[in-house]
Amino acid sequence: MTPAARLQAALDLLETIALSPRPADGVASEFFRSRRFIGSKDRREIADRVWIMLRNWARAGWQVRHAALSTWPVGDVPEWADVTPRQRLLADLVQREKVTLEELESLFNGEKFGPARLRERERSLIRALKSNRVAKADLPDWVAGEMPGWIIPRLRTVYQDRLPEVLDALTVEAAVDLRVNTLKADLETVVDRLAEEEVDVGPGTWSPLALRLIGRANLPATAAFRDGLVEVQDEGSQLLALLTDAHPGQSVVDFCAGAGGKTLAIAATMQNKGRLVACDVSAGRLERSAVRLKRAGVHNVTRHLLEGERDKWVKRSAGKYDRVLIDAPCSGTGTWRRNPDAKWRLRDQDVRELVVKQASILSSAARLAAVGGRVIYATCSLLPEENERQVDAFLAANSGFRLLPVAEVWAQVFGPDRPCPVDGPMLRLDPAAHGTDGFFAAILERVGDAAAGEAVAED
Numbered sequence: 001m002t003p004a005a006r007l008q009a010a011l012d013l014l015e016t017i018a019l020s021p022r023p024a025d026g027v028a029s030e031f032f033r034s035r036r037f038i039g040s041k042d043r044r045e046i047a048d049r050v051w052i053m054l055r056n057w058a059r060a061g062w063q064v065r066h067a068a069l070s071t072w073p074v075g076d077v078p079e080w081a082d083v084t085p086r087q088r089l090l091a092d093l094v095q096r097e098k099v100t101l102e103e104l105e106s107l108f109n110g111e112k113f114g115p116a117r118l119r120e121r122e123r124s125l126i127r128a129l130k131s132n133r134v135a136k137a138d139l140p141d142w143v144a145g146e147m148p149g150w151i152i153p154r155l156r157t158v159y160q161d162r163l164p165e166v167l168d169a170l171t172v173e174a175a176v177d178l179r180v181n182t183l184k185a186d187l188e189t190v191v192d193r194l195a196e197e198e199v200d201v202g203p204g205t206w207s208p209l210a211l212r213l214i215g216r217a218n219l220p221a222t223a224a225f226r227d228g229l230v231e232v233q234d235e236g237s238q239l240l241a242l243l244t245d246a247h248p249g250q251s252v253v254d255f256c257a258g259a260g261g262k263t264l265a266i267a268a269t270m271q272n273k274g275r276l277v278a279c280d281v282s283a284g285r286l287e288r289s290a291v292r293l294k295r296a297g298v299h300n301v302t303r304h305l306l307e308g309e310r311d312k313w314v315k316r317s318a319g320k321y322d323r324v325l326i327d328a329p330c331s332g333t334g335t336w337r338r339n340p341d342a343k344w345r346l347r348d349q350d351v352r353e354l355v356v357k358q359a360s361i362l363s364s365a366a367r368l369a370a371v372g373g374r375v376i377y378a379t380c381s382l383l384p385e386e387n388e389r390q391v392d393a394f395l396a397a398n399s400g401f402r403l404l405p406v407a408e409v410w411a412q413v414f415g416p417d418r419p420c421p422v423d424g425p426m427l428r429l430d431p432a433a434h435g436t437d438g439f440f441a442a443i444l445e446r447v448g449d450a451a452a453g454e455a456v457a458e459d
């Protein structure tokens with residue numbers, strides 16, 4: 001493809017994403033599937049550009065609006081959110097890539113497969129974008145941090161002075177982490193196998209099973225992946241599974257198992273021994289987990305489709321499990337490095353509904369824990385109402401549970417040579433401090449039967 005054709009393809013993809021209510025990665029996969037003539041190198045370049053622009057969505061919109069205010073009639077100046085993909089692309093080319101007006105004239109020349117010719121008002125916009133760039137320090141905090149304004153005060157209560165660095169880290173592309181599947185191989189063997197296939201990896205920071213990809217690789221095409229020696233899993237997600245501290249022979253429930261990311265990791269710590277039940281309300285996700293479980297050589301998992309968190313099975317199985325992992329449905333705010341488009345779809349109302357759902361799931365699934373067993377409540381959210389506040393409310397209503405300080409469990413799981421990454425009693429990971437996605441976990445031990453009238457759900 002010519003550079004101009006690649007730009008036009010990026011623009012087409014961005015426009016498709018902007019019009020779709022669906023997540024950008026799904027839209028992009030479909031876009032490329034229906035354009036098989038685009039080779040892998042071009043595809044990567046187009047996708048890279050689009051993802052850079054999605055990570056820079058508010059800032060580019062703001063810069064275009066600011067530049068337009070200095071050169072267009074006020075009535076023609078768009079709000080930042082209404083700035084078109086083409087205008088954002090121009091801003092990206094001018095401000096990030098420092099492309100000159102002359103170069104833009106030759107790229108936007110109206111030739112077949114390339115972008116339409118520049119219009120006069122775009123030329124004036126380009127000149128203004130060059131001369132009128134707003135410095136980062138002068139951008140509103142939500143624009144500089146690429147974060148919906150309504151979320152900022154909530155994050156400030158958690159991160160305080162660290163907020164700018166956390167927001168910055170959330171705008172940077174995430175590394176790709178792998179988890180070694182100890183059911184099939186040890187870490188050294190996996191490193192060697194990957195090296196044979198020219199895949200370079202370095203060690204993880206926190207998880208003893210983590211490897212971090214160096215450079216890029218088509219991992220699913222490798223024999224190491226196809227043979228089930230590794231899974232792609234953020235190191236933070238690995239930690240949640242490891243902190244579940246499931247042992248061989250135990251009875252364990254992964255209540256919101258989805259497509260099985262944590263189920264796989266837990267099955268490995270259980271060495272395939274004992275009983276692991278993977279539940280979810282989504283038949284499709286549970287179905288997808290089956291393929292992964294098979295590839296990983298897992299055979300101690302039963303999949304169970306729930307009608308809801310108060311499914312009859314929960315009541316029948318109450319008090320029978322040593323570990324109950326609740327990887328609750330959440331805002332996903334901790335994964336926004338990977339899904340930057342999701343930022344602008346989430347509404348306050350969505351979070352409020354999720355908080356109600358999470359409380360109901362926690363209260364119902366906690367019944368599964370035996371006395372002496374543990375409930376691990378986890379999210380990939382940064383918001384306090386989905387995390388600490390959820391746990392505090394549960395503990396206030398359920399004296400049959402106590403919070404186990406994460407450092408205590410960490411020391412049991414990892415021993416003294418790996419210091420716990422957090423000071424507080426609950427685990428809170430973020431990309432700035434830990435290099436992982438944003439994750440939260442609280443470990444609750446069932447110390448007694450809930451007294452009559454307590455709030456653990458009764459059906």
Ligand SMILES: C[S@@+](CC[C@H](N)C(=O)[O-])C[C@H]1O[C@@H](n2cnc3c(N)ncnc32)[C@H](O)[C@@H]1O
Pocket residue numbers: 255256257258259260261262263279280281282285306308309327328329330361
């Ligand atoms: C964060 S995702 C789980 C990711 C998964 N544990 C993993 O590691 O790949 C949350 C999951 O909760 C499931 N879910 C939503 N409502 C639920 C409910 N009422 N009971 C159980 N699971 C539910 C969703 O279908 C989704 O798969």
